[in-house]
Amino acid sequence: MLDANVNPTGAEVGFVRVADIRPDVPYYFSVEAIDSESGRSVRSQEVPFTVASTPFTLAAQQTTIAVAAGGSASVPVTLNAGDPLFFPNVWLSTDLGNTPPGITSEAGCDAEGFPGLSAGVPT
Numbered sequence: 001m002l003d004a005n006v007n008p009t010g011a012e013v014g015f016v017r018v019a020d021i022r023p024d025v026p027y028y029f030s031v032e033a034i035d036s037e038s039g040r041s042v043r044s045q046e047v048p049f050t051v052a053s054t055p056f057t058l059a060a061q062q063t064t065i066a067v068a069a070g071g072s073a074s075v076p077v078t079l080n081a082g083d084p085l086f087f088p089n090v091w092l093s094t095d096l097g098n099t100p101p102g103i104t105s106e107a108g109c110d111a112e113g114f115p116g117l118s119a120g121v122p123t
Helices: none
Strands: 027-029 032-034 041-043 047-049 056-060 077-081
Touching: none
Parallel strands: none
Antiparallel strands: 027 047, 032 041, 056 077
């Protein structure tokens, strides 16, 4: 908000919450003011806005696992991220397209039933 001398007052006049922002996608924001008495309006210039994604890696201490027929193995995977991630969790999936028939994979899940890693629980 501006005072009579067109100086910022620091007073907030409103806010908006924008959902579903994706990292590394450019967005453009503008503000429009409408005079309710005359119906006239004015719109600001568009301002570019982008949230940069944080590079991350997944690492496992074991790169090869031998499992006897009918057996199972547990492989811890650790999330390494230098900065906070845009999304709080990294979701895991498994591609078993080139494995022999009968091989299955399962990820440890959170309380909601989703396999996920976060900075608080990186392994």
